[in-house]
Amino acid sequence: MRKWSSLVASTLVLGLLLTGCGAANQPSKSSATEGSSAGTASAQTIKLGADVTFPPFEQMQNGKVTGFDIDIITAIAKEANLQIDGDIKTMDFQGLIPAIQTGTIDVAVAGITIKPERAQQVNFSKPYYKSGISLLVKKDSTIAGVADLKGKTVAVKLGTTGDLMMSNEQGVTVKRFNNIDEAYRELQNSGADAVIFDNPVHQNYINTGHENVKVVGDLLTGEDYGIAVTKKDAQLVNKINDGFDKIIQNGEYDKIYQKYFKDDYGKVTKK
Amino acid sequence: MNFWPIVLDAMPQLLEGARLTILYSIAAVFFATILGLVFALFKLSSVSILRGIGQGYVHIFRGLPLLVLIFYIYFALPSVFPLQVWFGNKYMIMAGITALALNEGAYITEIIRAGILSIDRGQTEAAMSIGMTNFQTMRFIILPQALKRMVPPLVNQFIQTIKDTSLLSAISVAELTRRGQMIISVNFAGLQIWTAIAIVYLVIILSLTALSSYIERRWQVDQR
Numbered sequence: 430m431r432k433w434s435s436l437v438a439s440t441l442v443l444g445l446l447l448t449g450c451g452a453a454n455q456p457s458k459s460s461a462t463e464g465s466s467a468g469t470a471s472a473q474t475i476k477l478g479a480d481v482t483f484p485p486f487e488q489m490q491n492g493k494v495t496g497f498d499i500d501i502i503t504a505i506a507k508e509a510n511l512q513i514d515g516d517i518k519t520m521d522f523q524g525l526i527p528a529i530q531t532g533t534i535d536v537a538v539a540g541i542t543i544k545p546e547r548a549q550q551v552n553f554s555k556p557y558y559k560s561g562i563s564l565l566v567k568k569d570s571t572i573a574g575v576a577d578l579k580g581k582t583v584a585v586k587l588g589t590t591g592d593l594m595m596s597n598e599q600g601v602t603v604k605r606f607n608n609i610d611e612a613y614r615e616l617q618n619s620g621a622d623a624v625i626f627d628n629p630v631h632q633n634y635i636n637t638g639h640e641n642v643k644v645v646g647d648l649l650t651g652e653d654y655g656i657a658v659t660k661k662d663a664q665l666v667n668k669i670n671d672g673f674d675k676i677i678q679n680g681e682y683d684k685i686y687q688k689y690f691k692d693d694y695g696k697v698t699k700k
Numbered sequence: 701m702n703f704w705p706i707v708l709d710a711m712p713q714l715l716e717g718a719r720l721t722i723l724y725s726i727a728a729v730f731f732a733t734i735l736g737l738v739f740a741l742f743k744l745s746s747v748s749i750l751r752g753i754g755q756g757y758v759h760i761f762r763g764l765p766l767l768v769l770i771f772y773i774y775f776a777l778p779s780v781f782p783l784q785v786w787f788g789n790k791y792m793i794m795a796g797i798t799a800l801a802l803n804e805g806a807y808i809t810e811i812i813r814a815g816i817l818s819i820d821r822g823q824t825e826a827a828m829s830i831g832m833t834n835f836q837t838m839r840f841i842i843l844p845q846a847l848k849r850m851v852p853p854l855v856n857q858f859i860q861t862i863k864d865t866s867l868l869s870a871i872s873v874a875e876l877t878r879r880g881q882m883i884i885s886v887n888f889a890g891l892q893i894w895t896a897i898a899i900v901y902l903v904i905i906l907s908l909t910a911l912s913s914y915i916e917r918r919w920q921v922d923q924r
Contacts, residue, residue, distance in 0.1 A: 523885045588885030604872040618778035619785045
């Protein structure tokens with residue numbers, strides 16, 4: 430009996446300790462470091478995080494993280510005199526903003542849509558790509574739009590705008606996966622009737638040998654992608670925006686865009 | 701720090717997840733115990749084919765990480781056979797329970813086999829000498845005694861099963877861990893939610909521990 434009550438007591442103590450922690454979070458020291466030499470501005474180092482299952486924005490190729498997002502942030506870092514520290518930290522999409530909150534990373538790229546709830550947790554750069562989410566179904570499906578999803582099953586990636594949108598729809602069964610390739614596999618295996626995700630990724634999926642699926646309906650939302658930046662260093666987002674302005678002016682943005690996209694649907698420099 | 705409002709708000713969803721965690725655990729343990737008993741007896745059998753089958757089962761399902769097994773049953777197999785079409789929405793549940801049962805069953809096989817082997821040969825000899833068959837010996841003499849020995853490691857394995865259900869989050873089962881991830885993806889309150897989830901798991905598992913302590917006392921497991 431004694432052993433039992435001490436088990437219960439220690440659990441309660443653990444719970445209370447953690448609630449009682451109060452505002453004693455980490456002091457807001459910047460996790461990025463400044464160079465020390467006087468006269469020359471040394472590069473500030475930033476820790477970069479990325480998802481790797483979002484082609485053509487980011488993916489693993491031959492053991493390296495590559496993609497549109499990676500090229501953009503690398504170009505911005507060069508113009509803004511920022512140094513990306515070590516290897517890019519790869520993780521699930523839903524872990525990126527928590528990782529910025531805890532200081533594990535300073536900056537994240539993952540085709541992250543700028544949303545007010547997210548903007549409360551992190552700073553966002555100016556938009557670098559205009560996107561929208563759309564519906565992917567098998568070629569022989571009778572689904573033509575969101576209205577046809579009642580009573581059906583939709584596969585989404587956890588934490589994305591497609592997930593949030595479907596969570597608010599009545600009568601739709603939602604299956605949430607950590608990676609979009611699992612959602613696509615679910616569609617192929619007939620475990621889901623549709624996948625809702627960012628349109629460029631659907632197009633990339635179709636173009637990489639998956640001809641038995643199609644996009645139906647209009648784009649469901651207009652989404653701007655932004656680079657997520659830690660609030661712990663209030664100036665960092667401004668530096669990144671300055672770097673972004675420079676690569677727009679000197680044409681580097683357009684060059685990188687053309688490398689990855691045949692259309693100019695998502696270009697922020699469209700007239 | 702904003703703890704209780706966030707946690708109380710999330711509680712209904714977390715408890716719904718805990719309900720699924722418990723249901724999957726019970727189903728998995730039920731089938732795993734049956735598998736464990738069958739394959740333990742196979743491994744102890746005098747028929748070499750049965751022994752081989754028993755060993756093969758344990759080698760394979762102890763030799764695969766549970767997450768890999770879950771992915772294999774849920775993503776790989778349905779791309780070969782139209783399992784999702786045959787079973788529809790039930791397939792996720794079946795895949796989850798099957799993966800857990802196969803994996804846990806391999807460990808339970810070894811626990812049961814060890815329990816049976818730990819019973820002194822004299823018991824078997826005495827049973828045979830009064831004319832009991834193999835089956836009667838096992839059913840009335842060996843297994844009841846072995847069961848006492850197996851309670852601590854079996855409880856261990858049942859607890860492990862409860863924790864293993866968190867891996868089902870990877871195939872979109874909305875159990876406790878997955879619920880936490882879903883909530884955090886909206887409110888970003890990682891510290892509060894994970895703390896709440898940790899406490900819920902502790903409550904579930906410590907309840908099981910309390911139950912097993914009670915059983916151990918009732919059955920006098922610590923006496924020969």
